[in-house]
Amino acid sequence: MKRQLIAAVGVAAMVVGVAACGSSAKSGGSTGAAKYDGKTVTAWLMSGSAPQAWQDGVKADFESQYPGAKLNIQIQKWDGIGAKVTTGLSDNSVDVLEVGNTQTTGYAATGGLLDLTSSKADLGGNDWAANLNASSVLDGKQYAAPWYFTNRVVIYNKALWTKAGITGTPKTLDEFYGDLDKLKATAGVSQAMYMPGQEWYTYFGLLAGIGGQIAKQTGSTWAGNLESPEAKTAFQTFQKLQSYSNAPKDKDEATPEQTTVFAKGDVGAMIGLGWEAPAPADMPTSNVGFFALPGTTADKPSGVFLGGSNLAIAQDTKNPDLAKGLLKIMMSDKYEGQMAATGLVPNKTSLDSLATTPFAQAAIPASANGATTPNTPNWSNVENTPNPIKDFLAAVLQGADYDATAKKYDATMTQLLGQKQ
Secondary structure (H helix, E strand, O other): OHHHHHHHHHHHHOOOOOOOOOOOOOOOOOOOHHHHOOOEEEEEEEOOOOOHHHHHHHHHHHHHHOOOOEEEEEEEOOOOHHHHHHHHHHOOOOOEEEEEOOOHHHHHHOOOEOOOHHHOOOOOHHHOOHHHHHHHEEOOEEOOEEEEEEOOEEEEEHHHHHHOOOOOOOOEHHHHHHHHHHHHOOOOOOEEEEOOOOOHHHHHHHHHHOOOOOEEEEOOEEEEOOOOHHHHHHHHHHHHHHOOOOOOOOOOOEOOEHHHHHHOOOEEEEEEOHHHOOOOOOOOHHHEEEEOOOEOOOOOOOOOEOEEEEEEEEOOOOOHHHHHHHHHHHOOHHHHHHHHHOOOEOOOHHHHHHOOOHHHHHHHHHHOOOEOOOOOOOHHHHHOOOOHHHHHHHHHHOOOOHHHHHHHHHHHHHHHHOOOO
16 A cells, blocks of 8 residues: 555645644653653654654653653655665664555564553543544554544536536535536546556445445455445446546556646546645646545445554564653643644544545544455455456456456455465
8 A cells, every 4th residue: 555655645735734632641750850761762754744843842751751761763765665674673763654545454464563552531532433443453452543534525626627627525425426517528628537548546435335345354365245235236236437548547546646637737636645636836726626536325425445554562662651752642632633634534433523624524523434455464465466457447447347357356466465575
């Protein structure tokens, strides 16, 4: 999910600073400087994830609550992070670390992450949204804390919608199709919606939203599930949406970058993350709108893929109590609230009101109907190139028989899900 994570952190990177909200959690803190004097906790965060104001506040609160202790925040790059984390977990160079939500169980399965099950309540975990927390759990044990998430919404060109005579935003998929038909018939609109055929995140969300699974678990074995009725129904919706686009059926949203395509001003809509909306220099902010992809009925949006990061503690940390104290501060309402204010999805619904950006106000209603990838350490085998879900979508969109193609790629997924990393 590397690309998804980069997309998520890009939202936070745009925020120079946010005001603190609420109060930080008490961590049982100080019993005198002598207890913590000379101790340092090293935290690895990924480039762009946390605004500088968030980092500065966490550091100040940690060093205040644990007199004598120091917090060393080191910013890492996504490129090559897997090998660096593996090394860092084995040589004790990191205590607390950010991990992608599709990577968490992989590190947990190899024994690299500290079991936080007994500390979950103290970290505030009893209030975490279950669908956001799912990627932090392996075999019933808590190995991380859900930090931030984001999901895709419809990003639309308000000027073109007005030109097409569309007022308001659609509440159901049928209404959305009707709007896309109007856009398609409007002069100056090159395509009603830009949607490349291999944009599997939207397909995943459509499937999750109707109760389906991209892969199914039987005992300890995982298998591809594209042959299921739910997967076929989700594909039919995906295919209908893609039919309004001239985008390549065998490419994803990065080839070409859909932001660049949309920013030309002749595309009615696209499905994307907040950071993918055009910059003000490319398109006036007043022309850019957001809404959750509607569902079949007005009371429930379509499902979404939830991408983001978790925070974990290294199994072999030399300062487990300090590391847990730091995690408690990071996960407090004060600092989760700051992340929510950047436009991300907070880990508990009580903080939703802090997400006030137009993108966040569209994303959060859909996030309640969202899901993360299958909770298996081997999922990255599927997600990495060549991604069989992408190849499956491209093949069927280009005319291949659905059932035969689903059977073929289910076999591929099953094989990949059975390969140890």
